[in-house]
Amino acid sequence: MVKITKTVSCNGAEIPVYHVETVDFGRLLSQEPAELEKLLHICQTEGYFYLDLQGIDGRRMLADEQDTLELMHRFFEQPLEAKNEFGLVSPHLGYEPIGARTGVLKDSKAGYEMIKVSRDEIQKSYPNIPAVLRSSADLKVLENTIASSNIACKTILSALSTSLGLTGAARFENTHRNDRPSTTTLAMMHYIPSDPAKDENVGHQKHTDISSLTFLFSEQWGLQIRPPGSKEFGFVEPKKGCAVINVGDSLRFASGHTMQSCIHRVVPFDPTEHRYSIAYFMRAEDSTMFVDSEGRYISAGQWHDEKFRAFKALPAQQALAPPTLLLGGMVEDDSEPAKALPYQVAAFV
Structure with missing residues (x-):
């Protein structure tokens, strides 16, 4: 049963705020049986949770988040030509300007810009990133954030592997090795002020993530989820000292479709x-094979490329894609109409 903790007023409507379970990072590191069991249950029934990083082992990640936010503010304040040095x-890897993808409203464009730095790239001696981020101090911030996010995600994967025996x-972390090519990336996003009633660039369309795990920081409201079995989208409240973790498509497929990918x-x-958010998308090695939501035996690299093309496509082109692509095979419960939110288009996928 999906729990609603409260409602908040947003754009003229009362929107639910969903209860989100909390998993303790320190207890996962210690492989405490009760915490491992809790984690597995959450991933199999909900697909999202808070990861509490306030203990001694997680505080460095919170400091890395603050350093990255400072870097992001400086980057996004640069002229477009500086941000878009390589495109x-x-x-x-690289910069996506505002409106490069589909927005949350029908016929709208995305209301954010994004700079992405891949884990493969940051490990090179001379990473290929815009000059405004190439100082030794900025490179160290990016390296630290990618490393700490990677450690957190590997800890979660290891805990899930142990829980499943x-x-x-066969362990999940053994298809996420640092020295093998993957599309794992750190994405830093800046959402511009936008009014759903009048603006053309609004939010980020509904989807599931390509990744195995998404490690997300945001101190501001805006993230909405549609839990399995729910009738509508609702907010995830920002929680101090915590990251939000989403199970993505690749982990769902690798688990034999027993885990839930978060819409x-x-x-x-x-x-x-x-609004600013930091997302580390941990993805399986490109050569990792699994059965996708269409029943195909394909590689993680192929799944990434197909879904990324769908993300970038126009709505008319998205409609031609397999219906399971953007939502990773997750099914929305539409047995009852969703509440009419000002920015919701229930028929648009």
Whole structure:
């Protein structure tokens, strides 16, 4: 049963705020049986949770978040030509300007810009990133944030492997090795002020993530989820000292479709606010094979490329894609109409 903790007023409507379970990072590191069991249950029934990082082992990640936020503010304040020095080098490296993807409203464009730095790239001696981020101090911030996010995600994968009794090469973390090519990336996003009633660039469309795990920081409202079995989208309240973790498509597929991938989107909560979020998308090695939501035996790299193209496509083109692509095979419960939110288009996928 999906729990609603309260409602908040947003864009003229009362929107639910969903209860989100909390998992303690320190207890996962210690492999405490009760915490491992709790984690597995959450991933199999909900697909999202808070990761509490306030203990001694997680505080460095919170400090890395603050350093990254400072870097982001400086980057996004640069002229467009400086931010867009290379453009989008690859799907997981480079700059995407405002409106590069589909927005949360029908016929709208995305209301955010994004800079992405891949884990493969940051490990090179001379990473290919815009000059405004190439100082030794900025490179160290990016390296620290990618490293700490990677450690957190590997800890979660290891805990899930142990909970399921997986051994050797079958363990999830063994298809997420640092020295093997993958599309794992750190994405830093700036959402511009936008009013759903009049603006053309609004939020981020509903989807599930390509990744195995998404490690997300945001101190501001805007993230909405649609939990399995729920009738509508509702907010995730920002929680101090915690990251939000989403299970993505690749982990769902690797688990034999027993884990839940989180359907989510981003909407403007305060139309006058600049919103910033940091997402580390941990993805399986490109050569990892699994059965996708269409029943195909494909590689993680192929799944990434197909879904990324769908993200970038126009709504008319998205409609031609397999219906399971943007939502990773997750089914929305539409047995009853969703509440009419000002920015919701229930028929648009």
